Each structure stands twice: as C-alpha cells, then as structure tokens.
Amino acid sequence: MLPDQFKSLKLISDCPVCRQKKFPSEINLLDEQPEGHLIHVQCKTCQSCIVVLVSLNEQGMNLIGILTDLGSKEVKEFINRGPLSSDDIINLHENLKNKEFIQSI
Numbered sequence: 001m002l003p004d005q006f007k008s009l010k011l012i013s014d015c016p017v018c019r020q021k022k023f024p025s026e027i028n029l030l031d032e033q034p035e036g037h038l039i040h041v042q043c044k045t046c047q048s049c050i051v052v053l054v055s056l057n058e059q060g061m062n063l064i065g066i067l068t069d070l071g072s073k074e075v076k077e078f079i080n081r082g083p084l085s086s087d088d089i090i091n092l093h094e095n096l097k098n099k100e101f102i103q104s105i
C-alpha cells in the first residue's frame, strides 16, 4: 500500500519502453525509509519494470528511476539480502565450473 502522498502522484507520465502515455501500471512500495521510498512500477502494456527512488526534501521531490527485469518480489529479496560476502564470490566461482549451473542461468 502506498503512502497517501503518493496515491494520486503521477510518477512517470509515459512508459519509458513502449512510450504509452498515462500507461496502466502496477505499483508496489518496496521500502520506506526517512530518506525516501523505493517503488516498483510495472507497465501493464509491455510488462517493463522500473524501480524508482522517491525522496522529499526542502527543495522538493527527487525521482531516480532505473529499468530492471526484476519483479517487485525479486527486488525486495535483493534489498534484504545485504552486501556480497567473500563466501558468495567463492561459491559463484565454484558454481561457474558446474555445467548444470551455467545452463540454468
């Protein structure tokens, strides 16, 4: 559920991929911090996804958006995952030797 101040907000008027104006979208709030809100927007026309960081300060509202192929649940998993460890890198290195792992990517 989006905070009240974002309910009527038209974050992005045109889809950056299919260029449809006032595109129908599914919007999910991923993270809410005092510094800003992280929102996942999926265009229902072309299924493209954008992760948008919205922050408010004395100068006004700042929006930073990036295109992603991740769904909102996947982005949430990465947010909660934390930074990579040296064990993660070693595991990846070991898995890259595994043909089944390579074929699953």
Ligand SMILES: [Zn+2]
Residues within 6 Å of the ligand: 015, 016, 017, 018, 019, 020, 023, 043, 044, 045, 046, 047, 048
């Ligand atoms: Zn689109």
